[in-house]
Amino acid sequence: MSEPNCTVIRLQNVTKTFGDVVANHDITMEIRSGEILSLLGENGSGKTTLMNLLAGIYYPDSGDIFVRGERVSIRSPQDAHRLGIGMIHQHFKLVEVFTPVENIVLGLREPYNPAAAEKKIGEICRTYGFSLDLKCRVRDMSVSQKQTLEIVKALYRGAEILILDEPTAVLTPQESDKLFEVLRNMRRDGKAVVIITHKLHEVLSVSDRVAILRKGEYIDTVETAKATEQSLTEMMVGKRVELNIERPPVERREKRLQVAHLSCRGRDGVTALSDVSFEAYGGEILGIAGISGCGQKELLESIAGLQKTEPGSEILYTGPDGKTESLLGKSAKQIRALGVSLSFVPEDRLGMGLVGGMGMTENMLLRHYAEGRSPLTRTRPSRQLAEKVRTDLEVVTPSLRTPVRRLSGGNVQKVLVGREIASEPAVLMTAYAVRGLDINTSYTIYRLLNEQKRKGVAVLYVGEDLDVLLALCDRILVLCGGRVTGVVDAAGTTKEEIGYLMTKQNGTEADAV
Amino acid sequence: MIWTNILGWVQQAVPFAAFLALAALGELLTEKAGSLNLGTPGTMCVGASAGFITVYSYCNAVEEPSVVLILLISLGSSFLAATLLGLLYSFFTVSLRINQNVVGLVLTIFGCGLAEFLSYYFVKSESGNVRCEAAFRVFTAKIPFLSEKLGWFSELFFRYGFMLYVTIAAVILLSLFFYHTRAGLHLRAVGENPGTADAAGISVTKYRYLASSLGAGLVGMAGLFCVMEFKSGAWSTADVYTLEAFGWLAVALVIFALWKPLNLLWGSLIFGFCYWAYVYLPQLLGVTVSTDLMRMLPYVITILVLILVNLRRHKGDQGPAALGLSYFREER
Numbered sequence: 025m026s027e028p029n030c031t032v033i034r035l036q037n038v039t040k041t042f043g044d045v046v047a048n049h050d051i052t053m054e055i056r057s058g059e060i061l062s063l064l065g066e067n068g069s070g071k072t073t074l075m076n077l078l079a080g081i082y083y084p085d086s087g088d089i090f091v092r093g094e095r096v097s098i099r100s101p102q103d104a105h106r107l108g109i110g111m112i113h114q115h116f117k118l119v120e121v122f123t124p125v126e127n128i129v130l131g132l133r134e135p136y137n138p139a140a141a142e143k144k145i146g147e148i149c150r151t152y153g154f155s156l157d158l159k160c161r162v163r164d165m166s167v168s169q170k171q172t173l174e175i176v177k178a179l180y181r182g183a184e185i186l187i188l189d190e191p192t193a194v195l196t197p198q199e200s201d202k203l204f205e206v207l208r209n210m211r212r213d214g215k216a217v218v219i220i221t222h223k224l225h226e227v228l229s230v231s232d233r234v235a236i237l238r239k240g241e242y243i244d245t246v247e248t249a250k251a252t253e254q255s256l257t258e259m260m261v262g263k264r265v266e267l268n269i270e271r272p273p274v275e276r277r278e279k280r281l282q283v284a285h286l287s288c289r290g291r292d293g294v295t296a297l298s299d300v301s302f303e304a305y306g307g308e309i310l311g312i313a314g315i316s317g318c319g320q321k322e323l324l325e326s327i328a329g330l331q332k333t334e335p336g337s338e339i340l341y342t343g344p345d346g347k348t349e350s351l352l353g354k355s356a357k358q359i360r361a362l363g364v365s366l367s368f369v370p371e372d373r374l375g376m377g378l379v380g381g382m383g384m385t386e387n388m389l390l391r392h393y394a395e396g397r398s399p400l401t402r403t404r405p406s407r408q409l410a411e412k413v414r415t416d417l418e419v420v421t422p423s424l425r426t427p428v429r430r431l432s433g434g435n436v437q438k439v440l441v442g443r444e445i446a447s448e449p450a451v452l453m454t455a456y457a458v459r460g461l462d463i464n465t466s467y468t469i470y471r472l473l474n475e476q477k478r479k480g481v482a483v484l485y486v487g488e489d490l491d492v493l494l495a496l497c498d499r500i501l502v503l504c505g506g507r508v509t510g511v512v513d514a515a516g517t518t519k520e521e522i523g524y525l526m527t528k529q530n531g532t533e534a535d536a537v
Numbered sequence: 538m539i540w541t542n543i544l545g546w547v548q549q550a551v552p553f554a555a556f557l558a559l560a561a562l563g564e565l566l567t568e569k570a571g572s573l574n575l576g577t578p579g580t581m582c583v584g585a586s587a588g589f590i591t592v593y594s595y596c597n598a599v600e601e602p603s604v605v606l607i608l609l610i611s612l613g614s615s616f617l618a619a620t621l622l623g624l625l626y627s628f629f630t631v632s633l634r635i636n637q638n639v640v641g642l643v644l645t646i647f648g649c650g651l652a653e654f655l656s657y658y659f660v661k662s663e664s665g666n667v668r669c670e671a672a673f674r675v676f677t678a679k680i681p682f683l684s685e686k687l688g689w690f691s692e693l694f695f696r697y698g699f700m701l702y703v704t705i706a707a708v709i710l711l712s713l714f715f716y717h718t719r720a721g722l723h724l725r726a727v728g729e730n731p732g733t734a735d736a737a738g739i740s741v742t743k744y745r746y747l748a749s750s751l752g753a754g755l756v757g758m759a760g761l762f763c764v765m766e767f768k769s770g771a772w773s774t775a776d777v778y779t780l781e782a783f784g785w786l787a788v789a790l791v792i793f794a795l796w797k798p799l800n801l802l803w804g805s806l807i808f809g810f811c812y813w814a815y816v817y818l819p820q821l822l823g824v825t826v827s828t829d830l831m832r833m834l835p836y837v838i839t840i841l842v843l844i845l846v847n848l849r850r851h852k853g854d855q856g857p858a859a860l861g862l863s864y865f866r867e868e869r
Contacts, residue, residue, distance in 0.1 A: 130739070136722070
């Protein structure tokens with residue numbers, strides 16, 4: 025074990041480019057043992073790339089890396105293991121059909137002995153306070169269990185320096201707290217911990233120092249104790265940013281959607297939603313909170329007509345003209361024509377709604393292809409729409425014809441959300457609209473949603489960040505395991521309460537037994 | 538009468554099952570590493586023709602062919618020729634990252650054509666059908682004591698050539714390899730999630746090359762096995778099409794076995810019984826059915842199994858998750 029608070033890794037003038045894009049430019053910084061370092065920066069600021077250089081995924085174009093004072097060349101993940109560097113990626117590197125033990129020993133050169141490995145894993149878990157079920161398959165584990173497994177895997181390989189890429193993105197507040205507890209145990213044990221994040225409150229609560237990157241440049245490292253949210257944001261964005269999300273007072277208008285006893289099954293035949301009932305009104309933003317995969321997607325898709333529902337479900341829609349109709353049994357196209365629009369941003373951003381190989385114009389056209397009678401397409405309205413979205417939302421693209429796949433993630437999302445808003449819906453459903461966006465763009469999206477709200481649109485907002493949900497939404501519906509565990513008034517609740525509701529199912533089940 | 542019928546059925550079905558299982562085992566090894574080699578029919582043809590041509594030439598060249606050399610030459614050359622084809626497949630799909638389905642289909646067309654060409658060119662005969670008696674005798678030699686002295690037990694279990702027992706051993710060994718060795722774990726990881734395997738320090742390239750090449754080698758040997766058993770050591774250019782059909786059957790058998798090696802044993806037996814049902818089943822039942830209709834049975838059964846497996850939606854029944862996908866490290 026190394027001395028506490030001595031430098032274990034030093035990056036000296038490190039530069040990494042991908043083609044014309046400079047991901048990291050001339051970065052010099054250090055990582056110390058016995059401390060938790062936050063690496064803070066907006067999306068695309070090069071945090072992950074920089075850490076991938078340490079993990080052996082990428083190799084720097086120039087500059088030196090020193091580990092414990094020695095100049096090293098990290099050419100592969102194995103080199104990183106040998107140097108005691110372990111990285112937990114955002115997308116877990118686990119084989120789903122294997123057991124946890126098989127995953128942990130994967131690729132090691134030691135003799136294959138699951139029983140001995142299990143014993144060693146048990147010791148690691150006791151030392152740092154992990155709870156890990158070794159008997160199941162990884163595919164049956166929850167996201168937080170998978171993350172635990174990844175950390176144990178790194179420690180099993182003797183990691184002294186642990187890098188976590190956005191570890192809390194998929195966790196509930198309670199799970200995050202548990203993770204931070206484990207990280208503090210590691211710090212006490214003299215390990216160096218780096219967490220990549222853009223959540224300021226986490227930075228402030230868990231880390232000792234904060235290193236800030238902006239657009240691939242290293243800005244500074246500051247002591248967390250001397251930093252505030254405002255000062256960190258300014259360093260991260262480079263200018264003063266208003267951090268308050270506006271919540272215009274509700275002018276609750278007529279009821280737009282009434283969902284009652286909605287149940288459905290997911291793709292694998294397992295119940296995804298059971299007995300969900302709620303109402304959505306024009307002129308308000310209804311937030312939907314929950315751990316990912318708790319039925320959010322199925323809920324929105326049921327309303328949009330993309331998901332088969334179970335008998336007994338009821339979805340009533342009241343249009344601006346006051347006519348009430350059931351949406352069940354209508355096709356997705358008919359529902360869209362009524363003014364119910366859905367923009368879903370999946371993890372890979374392009375999975376739903378946009379065609380990666382097409383340009384902006386053609387993607388706009390996807391919404392109108394069925395209009396008109398001529399066999400030829402009329403591209404002019406779509407081109408105008410694309411032009412409008414591009415200027416309104418400041419989409420950075422070389423041309424409207426550039427395949428959207430080549431745009432950066434934030435710009436892809438602007439195209440998607442912009443198109444849905446442009447269709448002037450009466451009900452606007454968005455899921456993960458700001459997933460992975462930087463602060464500036466996120467605020468643009470919040471502003472757009474608020475604009476829709478003022479216009480009297482009923483907005484359904486599925487989000488991941490509880491702070492944002494609390495600040496933006498009027499009411500929050502909490503889903504847990506496909507059930508509604510509560511509908512709360514956003515102004516009068518706390519993060520802890522929502523976090524509790526997000527995991528309530530286990531509690532009630534335990535009570536029932 | 539019934540007993541003779543059943544016995545005949547078993548004695549035909551078992552050798553048929555054996556070479557099918559061997560071919561499927563080769564394809565299974567390939568698929569476990571994430572490569573879907575649709576070149577299996579072509580590989581089988583190339584293995585069969587290479588093995589037969591070399592051993593035929595050898596037996597014609599010497600007066601007293603030695604048993605050891607017959608085995609070495611025939612199995613060795615079919616294995617080698619097929620392995621080369623597997624290497625070619627790996628080069629195209631792993632190094633050049635060409636779509637696996639395209640490469641596989643191309644190799645099937647290429648392999649069948651090559652086998653036809655080779656046999657036409659090297660094995661000239663008036664009737665178009667030549668026989669290698671010496672090799673046939675070696676491949677169908679029975680185990681001395683066990684095959685005669687145990688009555689019906691011998692009739693059922695020991696009336697076959699040695700390749701059957703080799704195949705059973707190979708299936709069991711490969712199953713042990715997959716599930717009880719570190720290299721097997723690595724191989725499965727490559728087929729399930731190459732990105733993870735790569736990050737864990739496993740060479741995806743190495744495992745895919747090895748699995749595809751050795752798998753193809755097994756498929757090639759199965760081709761020769763088929764010529765010796767099913768065709769009784771005779772070969773003609775037209776046999777290429779019979780072998781091609783069996784190659785597709787082997788690909789289907791891998792799916793039928795749900796990618797588990799031990800399932801190949803009974804799965805291939807079912808295929809064997811189904812295949813030979815056109816001779817024995819109508820007799821047993823005392824009815825007349827169209828032969829062509831009956832010969833569809835193995836394929837119909839495969840389709841039924843696929844439907845059943847999908848209805849059950851059991852997660853463990855799926856093939857390797859990365860099956861059919863090329864792996865790029867730099868892709869984000």
